[in-house]
Amino acid sequence: MSTPLAPLLAALAGDEGLVDELVAAARSASPDVARLPAHESRRHVAVLLAAGLAAFQGGEPDFGEAARLGADRAAQGVPCAGVLCAVRAARTRVLEVAVVRGRAAGIPDEVLLSAALDFDRYVGALEGHVVEGYREAERARARGRRDRRDAVLRALLLGGRADDAPAVGLRAGARYRCVVLNVTDPARAEALQPRLAACGGVFGTVEGRLAGLTPRAPADAGPDVTAVVGPPLPLRRAAEGYRLCLAALTGAVRFARTGVLAVVDLAAETALAAQPELGAVLGGALLARLDPADAFHRELVGTALAYLDHGRRLDRTAAALHVHPNTVRYRLRALHERTGLPVDDDGAPVLTTLRCWWAFETWQRGRCGPPAAP
Incomplete structure (x- = not known):
């Protein structure tokens, strides 16, 4: 930083009253921050001001306190927007004080303007660290809530005790x-x-x-x-x-x-x-004369499944397959000739129909095994 600014920066750094002014500006701009004890804001403002002035005198910028400010405000329930309003109000006030005192000390306006631009860039970086500290604290809290919620759910669903159920919103007497x-x-x-x-x-x-x-x-x-x-x-x-x-x-x-x-x-x-092996054996036994590599055989089984799934209705099955009802009737007859299964028999018992459907479905998926041994 240029020599004319050195006395000004030293004076600002040693001014305890300036810290109080910045705290007042921050609390006035953000009602959420104003609800906190004043010493909470003063602690952060004092450290941030000292770090900022040190950076302007050639020191390495330290944004650790900015991240801590964001994390603290997240833990205190202050909205992030409220935190940034407070930071920006303090920035505006410190610039106002610096310009007034700089002019009183005879520092040229172009020097003050250059310093103000540098300061604004510094505050922009500081705000970014405040936000990141805030977000990281939120993420940590969310992880903690998620871990606790998952632990309660696992305990309940896997048969253990979950005395913390009310803590995640579950009521003991509810269903x-x-x-x-x-x-x-x-x-x-x-x-x-x-x-x-x-x-x-x-x-x-x-x-x-x-x-x-x-x-x-x-x-x-x-x-x-x-x-x-x-x-x-x-x-x-x-x-x-x-x-x-x-x-x-x-x-x-x-x-x-x-x-x-x-x-x-x-x-x-x-x-x-729950019985995939039984389904495979059933399909292999009832549809042993069908060849999965034969496109016509696959067409017959697909038509039979559609017929059963559409309530044994020729018209609905034909519409679903985009064919004529007579085509459906022909395929069902061809399937019966090859397998003997009563697919189009409205009088077939429910369990017979179930066996047919299960066999067709398993065969169509290519999961049939060899016929059961006699």
Whole structure:
């Protein structure tokens, strides 16, 4: 810094009254800061002023106190905007004082202007460190809340005790639905949580998946997401709800179901997904005369599945496949000739129909095994 400024800087550094002026300016500009004890602001202002003046006299800029100021205000619940208002008000006041005193000391305006520009750049860097200190404190607090929330959820859903449940917003006497999603990517889970928490629940990571407890089912879980919702249960039975949801999620994923799905609506998928080996043997046994490499055979099985999925209605099946109803009828007859399965028999028992559907679905996915030994 140029020689004419040295006496001015020394005078400012030794002026205790200047610190009080800056504190008053900061508190006046930010009601949030004004609610704190005055000594809280004075402590930071004194250190920041000393560090700033030292930097102007050739010292190395030290922004550590600026980061601590941001972190302290975050912990005290002062909004970041309020913190910056206070810092900028103090900056304006110190410039006003410096200009008045500099002119009184005969320092040329061009020297004061150059110093003011340098000071403004310094304060800009200082503000950046205040904000970063504030954000880092927020991130640390969020990590702490997230870790505590996840610990409580894991304890409840994995069968342990969770005496801290009230601390994360769960009431001991209430009933909650367990929700388990097929989301394992941490970034995606973090992005989904605000949407899910809108239903009043608590969500976190359990066994690598996004899961939670909520008083009501979420309305939406996002595109291409499978969210399985259990029945309302007391917290002491949360682990039971979690096991149900996990089994149902396996079934939902196995059969490519997406959206928000209730456990009760996934009963069939859950049961079938629990016996993949049996499904493979069933498909191999009932469809042994079909060749997966034959395009026509694949067409027959796909038509049969569509027919069963559309309530054995020729018109609906034909519309879904974009073919004529007679084409559907021909394919079903051709399939019956090759397999003997009563696909188009409206009088077939429910369990027979279920076996047919399961065999077709497993065969279509290429997961059939050899026929069972006699």
